[in-house]
Amino acid sequence: MLKSPVTGQLKQGFYGFSWTYLYFGFWVPLIRGELVVAVLHLVLSVVTFGLWQIVVSFLYNKQYTNRLLEKGFRLTDTPERNQRAAAALGVDLSVHAARAA
Numbered sequence: 001m002l003k004s005p006v007t008g009q010l011k012q013g014f015y016g017f018s019w020t021y022l023y024f025g026f027w028v029p030l031i032r033g034e035l036v037v038a039v040l041h042l043v044l045s046v047v048t049f050g051l052w053q054i055v056v057s058f059l060y061n062k063q064y065t066n067r068l069l070e071k072g073f074r075l076t077d078t079p080e081r082n083q084r085a086a087a088a089l090g091v092d093l094s095v096h097a098a099r100a101a
Contacts, residue, residue, distance in 0.1 A: 002065070002073035011068055013075070014061035015088040022057040032064065065089055 002013045021028045025045055030038035044052040066089060069075075075082040075093075086093045 001075075001077045002068050003076040004071075004073050006072060010076075011073060013065035013068060013073075013085060015065055015085060016061055018057050018061045021060045022053065025053045028060065029064070034064070034067075062089055066091075 002011050003009070004011075018028070026038045026042040028038075029035075029041060041052065041056065065085070069089070069091065075085055075091075077085070082093065085091070
């Protein structure tokens with residue numbers, strides 16, 4: 001779970017392979033509120049005849065969650081889950097905690 005310290009909005013972060021993206025493609029970023037990303041992914045999927053969708057299935061969840069972190073969201077789950085997520089995302093929790101304080 002991630003929380004925006006400014007708005008208090010909670011969002012679920014993801015990492016690892018995205019079966020949802022593999023099956024639904026550009027609809028995933030569209031439903032998650034990323035209109036520009038959805039349009040870009042639609043165009044790239046059409047241009048590459050669907051190959052883009054297969055490749056991005058391995059990358060999308062991590063990129064989405066990192067974009068949330070860049071927007072100021074903070075990891076707010078249990079310490080164990082935060083540790084696993086930080087390791088999978090390549091995020092330094094000490095820096096993350098310092099920015100949250």
